[in-house]
Amino acid sequence: MNTLTWNTEQLIEQDIAHHLHPVTNLHRHKQGGPVVLVEGKGSKVRDTEGKWYIDGFAGLWNVNVGYGRTELAEVAREQMARLAFQPTFFGLATPPVIELATRMHQLLPHHSHFQFTSGGAESNETAIKIARYYWALSGKPEKTKIISRRMAYHGIAMGALAATGVPAYHADFGPLPPGFLYLSAPLAYRNNPGLSEAEFVGMLARELEDLITREGAETIAAFIGEPVQGAGGVVPPPEGYWQAIASILKKHDILLIADEVITGFGRTGAMFAQTTYGFQADITSFAKGITSGYIPLGGVGITPEIFERISAPDRMFMHGFTYSGHPVACAVALANIDIIERERLWQNAAERGEQLLRRLQELESHPHVGNVRGKGLMALVEVVEDKTSKKTFDASKGMGAKLMKVSREKGVIVRCNDTGFAIAPPLVITEAEVDQMVNALAETLDEVL
Numbered sequence: 001m002n003t004l005t006w007n008t009e010q011l012i013e014q015d016i017a018h019h020l021h022p023v024t025n026l027h028r029h030k031q032g033g034p035v036v037l038v039e040g041k042g043s044k045v046r047d048t049e050g051k052w053y054i055d056g057f058a059g060l061w062n063v064n065v066g067y068g069r070t071e072l073a074e075v076a077r078e079q080m081a082r083l084a085f086q087p088t089f090f091g092l093a094t095p096p097v098i099e100l101a102t103r104m105h106q107l108l109p110h111h112s113h114f115q116f117t118s119g120g121a122e123s124n125e126t127a128i129k130i131a132r133y134y135w136a137l138s139g140k141p142e143k144t145k146i147i148s149r150r151m152a153y154h155g156i157a158m159g160a161l162a163a164t165g166v167p168a169y170h171a172d173f174g175p176l177p178p179g180f181l182y183l184s185a186p187l188a189y190r191n192n193p194g195l196s197e198a199e200f201v202g203m204l205a206r207e208l209e210d211l212i213t214r215e216g217a218e219t220i221a222a223f224i225g226e227p228v229q230g231a232g233g234v235v236p237p238p239e240g241y242w243q244a245i246a247s248i249l250k251k252h253d254i255l256l257i258a259d260e261v262i263t264g265f266g267r268t269g270a271m272f273a274q275t276t277y278g279f280q281a282d283i284t285s286f287a288k289g290i291t292s293g294y295i296p297l298g299g300v301g302i303t304p305e306i307f308e309r310i311s312a313p314d315r316m317f318m319h320g321f322t323y324s325g326h327p328v329a330c331a332v333a334l335a336n337i338d339i340i341e342r343e344r345l346w347q348n349a350a351e352r353g354e355q356l357l358r359r360l361q362e363l364e365s366h367p368h369v370g371n372v373r374g375k376g377l378m379a380l381v382e383v384v385e386d387k388t389s390k391k392t393f394d395a396s397k398g399m400g401a402k403l404m405k406v407s408r409e410k411g412v413i414v415r416c417n418d419t420g421f422a423i424a425p426p427l428v429i430t431e432a433e434v435d436q437m438v439n440a441l442a443e444t445l446d447e448v449l
């Protein structure tokens, strides 16, 4: 146990005075300040005052192996002491980046080559640029448009932001890069007009076909999608959706980018959601769970066909970041993947995920719970003002902030906003912790609504 002590009041004061928080209501933050967290073990984290919480959001959907894995700290220490950094530009490499690329090929055998980044947005920027570069080197430089979907979240850097389909992230940051197109999210609760699941898939497939006809396949480089949409509102797709989308894209010569930033490394009940849903992308982007957040890392995998095309004899591949393949991050990733495999954490995600969804579905009888949905260890409890009209709460009512305050008082950290609770605990969560978390969320709903 940690024996350090902290001056909570001073930390909060300094945070309010000097720390610009991301994705935060800055005005409201000035009144409350942060909860300052200092240590973690398994699925739990502790604040400066000694209060323990179940981290029902695994940091930011990323601490897959849970907290307190000292073996990852040891691997980082060893690599830092041996060789803290070398780039992967100009034909240089280190053993960890070579071993990680090889390991990723074993995990995603349809991808032959991998490039690494520092996170999800950089990975999606890379994926989008590789798609355009591939078509440019195929003699089709006019194939540049990117199809995305409403409710998609692909990150906050300009290209990834343009692919993001949640208007709140776009507002007042424009102009965004042009050439991004948006389809409907495959969310039955809001977008299925009463059709069977198969007919709903047919409707979404037709929407894609119509868009391609309207824009012209010769102008479209790629479709980017999260296998299960996450930050926009946890949307597990209907059965057969990915097969339908993948086959239309193939027919029209449009690349498929799977954004597995959240779904990768076990969260949906398989190592990658492409296995869960039975499809293969041309490019896969990943981040988060690859190091379980112990150190930043992301990356993309590409098919042999893309690799061959972009390794033209007369061209330098002019893309990459200083920290593409950081040796310390890659060494931690290898040890983190060892843990996921040794402990078969995707299996726990599947088993605990079923329990989580079953328990959360009990909340559907609450007068303000409109919908409960999830896959593996990612779930959403959608809260509405009126169940019949599915009208959401007005932002001015501060519903998300109230849910957050009360759930934290009850010892649970989940993501709360005006849509409700998003839940994505570490993949090591136990049966008792799932029950404890859902009980606390049920009490929170009763108290706030």
Ligand code: PLP
Binding pocket: 118, 119, 120, 121, 122, 124, 153, 154, 155, 156, 226, 230, 231, 259, 260, 261, 262, 287, 288
């Ligand atoms: N893609 C998805 C699906 C994500 O959920 C996120 C972050 O939550 C990102 C990309 C962006 O990742 P990062 O915040 O590491 O840039």
